[in-house]
Amino acid sequence: MILLGFDVEEFDMPLEYGKELAFEEQISISTSGTLKILDLLKEAGVKATFFVRPIMQ
Numbered sequence: 030m031i032l033l034g035f036d037v038e039e040f041d042m043p044l045e046y047g048k049e050l051a052f053e054e055q056i057s058i059s060t061s062g063t064l065k066i067l068d069l070l071k072e073a074g075v076k077a078t079f080f081v082r083p084i085m086q
């Protein structure tokens with residue numbers, strides 16, 4: 030049995046390296062990546078758990 034879990038949050042890695050990235054762009058990148066993961070899981074017939082934080086600005 031394989032158990033998969035994903036934490037979904039805004040993409041803020043550039044901020045950790047002193048780079049600017051608008052919050053809307055952070056959310057856009059996270060959304061795009063999440064949709065790709067969902068497509069891959071669907072193709073493979075694999076289920077997973079997603080942990081999603083509420084967005085607070």
